Amino acid sequence: MYRSSGKILRRLEAQPRLALVISALLIGVIGLVDFSIGYERSLLLPYLLPITLATWCGGGLAGFAAAVLSTVVSIVADIASGVPNLHARYWNAAMGLACYAAYVLVLAHLAAVLRALDRRVRERTAAMRREVAERKRLNVELQRITTRERERIGQELHDSLCQHLTGTALVAQSVAAQLRSRESPLAGESDRVVKLVEQGIDMSRNIARGLFTPELAATGLASALEALASETSHARGVACTFDMTGQVNGGEIATQLYRIAHEAVTNALKHAKARTIQIHLDADHSETTLTVADDGVGICTEPFNRGGLGLSLMRHGAASINSDLQVRRGANGGTIVTCHVRRAP
Numbered sequence: 200m201y202r203s204s205g206k207i208l209r210r211l212e213a214q215p216r217l218a219l220v221i222s223a224l225l226i227g228v229i230g231l232v233d234f235s236i237g238y239e240r241s242l243l244l245p246y247l248l249p250i251t252l253a254t255w256c257g258g259g260l261a262g263f264a265a266a267v268l269s270t271v272v273s274i275v276a277d278i279a280s281g282v283p284n285l286h287a288r289y290w291n292a293a294m295g296l297a298c299y300a301a302y303v304l305v306l307a308h309l310a311a312v313l314r315a316l317d318r319r320v321r322e323r324t325a326a327m328r329r330e331v332a333e334r335k336r337l338n339v340e341l342q343r344i345t346t347r348e349r350e351r352i353g354q355e356l357h358d359s360l361c362q363h364l365t366g367t368a369l370v371a372q373s374v375a376a377q378l379r380s381r382e383s384p385l386a387g388e389s390d391r392v393v394k395l396v397e398q399g400i401d402m403s404r405n406i407a408r409g410l411f412t413p414e415l416a417a418t419g420l421a422s423a424l425e426a427l428a429s430e431t432s433h434a435r436g437v438a439c440t441f442d443m444t445g446q447v448n449g450g451e452i453a454t455q456l457y458r459i460a461h462e463a464v465t466n467a468l469k470h471a472k473a474r475t476i477q478i479h480l481d482a483d484h485s486e487t488t489l490t491v492a493d494d495g496v497g498i499c500t501e502p503f504n505r506g507g508l509g510l511s512l513m514r515h516g517a518a519s520i521n522s523d524l525q526v527r528r529g530a531n532g533g534t535i536v537t538c539h540v541r542r543a544p
Contacts, residue, residue: 211256218256222265225249230272238282243295246273250299251306259307266299342519346454353410361403368396401434420453421446424460424478431476435468438475445482452540455516456480456489459524462516463491463536466509471495471534487540494533513538 211218226249233242246269254262270292282288375389421443428441460478467473473493481488510526513536517524522540529535 211252215257215261218252219261219265222249222253222257222261223268225252226265226269226272229269230276233273233276234279238277238280238288241291242273243298246299247302250303254303254306255310258310259303262303262307263300266296266303269299270296338519342451346451349410353407356403356407356410361400361407364396364400364403368393368400371396405430405434419446420457421480423453423457424480427457427461427464428476428478431464431468437468437473439464439478440476441478441480443480443482445480445487452487452520455520455522456487456538456540458516459513459536459538460489460491462509462513463534467491467493467495467534470509471497473533485542487542489536489538489540491536492529492533494529494531497528497532497534 211221226246229242229245229249232245236242246266250262250265250269253265273295274288274292277288278285371389371393375386375393378386378389424443425441428439431437431439464476464478467476471493473495476491476493479490479492481490513526514524517538520540522538525535525537525539527535527537
């Protein structure tokens, strides 16, 4: 009801001439009622309705005109109904007109103040909407630049540093073979150097894979997660499995889901001391759900309890694709990370 009244009032404010016509008609109707009930009863208060309408929609001058017209109609109605004392009636009309004028002045000032406040609110709201839209645009641009730089750094690590370390490992292996053939006491140390270089290659590849995943762009999220599970199983000595229903191709959603899965697996290995990790992807036409579950020590470990960097990165990635991220303790222990993405229709 209030919304309907507000809409009608806003329409009349937009069409002040129509509001003045309605106000004049109301004055005429109230004048007829005033005539029909006789001069014994006063209808000064009902005349405030058309005066209020005229003042609110047309301003103070229109309101004062409505007040004068109301006073004249009231006098005419009383004369027509046979009022005996015209001088007293004129005095009462003058006092009523003075009250109407004071009411019009106050109402016109109030209407001007409210309109100014409403205008400022609309301006502030429009400015805030522009600011929010600009922040969203900047956030998208920042996310795009960040993704591009991550991929560039990851590709540089994979193509430059890993290749350089691989060459270093080959040279170290050759030196170690020569030292062993000469039965040098340094042969054992050279073997240790080879192992350290190979560990450096594995570490560099893991870092590069966290930044740049060629499988993701080439064959989609499923292949990238399968490669993550396979590499985790072989390199870390844990049972990491992957299964899925449905299919998710490339794009920003696939990129962020992979990073969330990668971070969840990394946290399970580093902090939860997990022995088994399960990665599950469930996708259909309306929603996609990524689940990473482990049998580690659970969510109360230090990184989650203090809101560590790993959880912050996962939350940021989930927020960038408007998804729900939940990190909870499993029924039998361990940690379950769930990211639920509802696709736009």
